[in-house]
Amino acid sequence: EVQLVQSGAEVKKPGESLQISCKGSGYSFNSYWIAWVRQMPGKGLEWMGIIYPDDSDTRYSPSFQGQVTISGDESFTTAYLQWSSLKASDTAMYYCARGGPKYSDYEGRFDYWGQGTLVTVSS
Amino acid sequence: EIVLTQSPGTLSLSPGDRATLSCRASQSVSSSHLAWYQQKAGQAPRLLIYGASSRATGIPDRFSGSGSGTDFTLTISRLEPEDFAVYYCQQYGSSPWTFGQGTKVDIK
Secondary structure (H helix, E strand, O other), X not given: OOEEEEOOOEEXXXXXXXXXXXXXXXXXXXXXXXXXXXXXXXXXXXXXXXXXXXXXXXXXXXXXXXXXEEEEEHHHOEEEEEEOOOOHHHOEEEEEEEOOOOOOOOOOOOOEEOOOEEEEXXX | OOOEEEEOOEEEEXXXXXXXXXXXXXXXXXXXXXXXXXXXXXXXXXXXXXXXXXXXXXXXXXXXXXXXXXXXXXXXXXXXXXHOOEEEEEXXXXXXXXXXXXXXXXXX
């Protein structure tokens, strides 16, 4: 069974750093894109970026380029989303989602999702 | 960046009604690389449709997708109580992949 299990909720202060994780199981982790999606309170879905674990190819939405870092550890079948200095406006639910194989016709569809990690940034 | 505009913002319907949701792209979406997702309160999104018209595994056939180029439609033929939710379209034909702002289908 394909599963994406995310790390637990976080409460942080502005300026602090943070890394959240997404562990994949039940499939060949290296062979599928993993995406990160933000959902601010009461708002819609925003595509942040993606990583292909096999070759670490990473792409960012212009809105998030330079604001976060996406990485992966194929040996632990885990993807990460990292902030070096959080802001109050980073308060949101963050989802990871599995895309398709690179260059496949469905590489960008997200067929499995993690349960979400709620990040709260407040002084 | 391709901007996806969904309409209407809210659709108020009754169980058994037909729902028609629209997603319009600011540029042509290549190879019909468009997906639809359903999100219920407190849950992660669920893939319904990909490739504009292919149902994902386990999705009932009352859900159908159509369209190409810049205009796409999600149709729910007869609304069941569990279908009242927010629906998002997403394009993956051009980076950055983007989502529409969502359509809420609520009970009239």
